[in-house]
Amino acid sequence: MQASRIAGVGMYVPSNIFTNNDLTKYMDTSDEWIQERTGIMERRYADRTRETTTTMGVEAAKIAIERAGITPQDVDFIVFATLSPDYYFPGCGVLLQRAMKMKEIGALDVRNQCSGFVYALSVADQFIKTGMYKNILVVGAEKHSFGLDFSTRGRNISVIFGDGAGAVVLQPATKQGQGILSTHLHSDGDSAEILAMYNPGTHANYWVQNNVASFDEAEMGEMFMSHAMIDEAQNFPNMDGPAVFKKAIVKFPEVIMEALAANNLQTTDINLLIPHQANLRIAQFVQQKLKLTDEQVYNNIQYYGNTTAASVPIALCEAWEKGKIKEGDIVCLAAFGSGFTWASALIRW
Numbered sequence: 001m002q003a004s005r006i007a008g009v010g011m012y013v014p015s016n017i018f019t020n021n022d023l024t025k026y027m028d029t030s031d032e033w034i035q036e037r038t039g040i041m042e043r044r045y046a047d048r049t050r051e052t053t054t055t056m057g058v059e060a061a062k063i064a065i066e067r068a069g070i071t072p073q074d075v076d077f078i079v080f081a082t083l084s085p086d087y088y089f090p091g092c093g094v095l096l097q098r099a100m101k102m103k104e105i106g107a108l109d110v111r112n113q114c115s116g117f118v119y120a121l122s123v124a125d126q127f128i129k130t131g132m133y134k135n136i137l138v139v140g141a142e143k144h145s146f147g148l149d150f151s152t153r154g155r156n157i158s159v160i161f162g163d164g165a166g167a168v169v170l171q172p173a174t175k176q177g178q179g180i181l182s183t184h185l186h187s188d189g190d191s192a193e194i195l196a197m198y199n200p201g202t203h204a205n206y207w208v209q210n211n212v213a214s215f216d217e218a219e220m221g222e223m224f225m226s227h228a229m230i231d232e233a234q235n236f237p238n239m240d241g242p243a244v245f246k247k248a249i250v251k252f253p254e255v256i257m258e259a260l261a262a263n264n265l266q267t268t269d270i271n272l273l274i275p276h277q278a279n280l281r282i283a284q285f286v287q288q289k290l291k292l293t294d295e296q297v298y299n300n301i302q303y304y305g306n307t308t309a310a311s312v313p314i315a316l317c318e319a320w321e322k323g324k325i326k327e328g329d330i331v332c333l334a335a336f337g338s339g340f341t342w343a344s345a346l347i348r349w
Helices: 031-038 053-067 092-099 113-130 152-158 189-194 205-209 217-223 227-231 241-262 280-289 308-321
Strands: 004-012 016-019 042-045 077-081 106-110 136-142 164-172 179-187 272-275 330-337 341-348
Touching (some): 004 308, 053 164, 092 136, 136 308, 164 308, 272 308
Parallel strands (some): 077 106, 272 330
């Protein structure tokens, strides 16, 4: 089958920089407290009204498309990964297609949170392999800042996340042995609620928690989003940080080693590992466990925070722009997040 390669990469981050000290205006925290636990020094926040997940994705896509030597009219499929879409529905894929005035091509939205981009890349890879499409745009974008609890109550989560977008164009490989060597996808839903945003949703969890056996038509609308949910902060993300950390430091190395084993390679063969930027402490643990050098691992969470589905393509683009990725290099992408889901992709650049 035809292998696929990354022909162009692009990224976009908002101009608004929020340092850890800036967050102390809204919550009881400190630069030292945040850096010690996450490694984060600052993050970017999108403009509240003029930037959306889609508009940031468009900016990243423009750069990736130009670097791939094509035009938006040449793109024949879109895969858009995000957990923070512009609307509950429709998804961002069609909004990007409209904004970029593309042809009436297919647009697929991926909801795998932190693993979203690697999942999306794997899906696109299969379409290239079968010959169904020739120029696939894969986007990971997030606007977290509009949905975070900027109070002391929500600080454990809110200090972590930032906004931004990354994109790649996938095309058939032009050289033998070049491109995506393999992708590996996993999930385990047993602990889905450990890292989740419960509301709005169709589970009516509020009513279950409050032992409401029946309700009349006047109450039907409040099942999706009620004043009580807002008052009790049930419309913000929920995370058991230590539990996520414990699982991540096991699954991250596993899925990286799985990719290497599938291609008869060793950790010493990795030129650059780009992990999802979840927490610098997780990345450092994985690096130590796999005995990788500082030159073999790229982290930028210090400056952008956790941008979830956007973090891998942003880091990939930045590393490439800095000359840390050269033709023939073995690049490993890996991610772990809500679901739980985890994934890896091994690429010969």
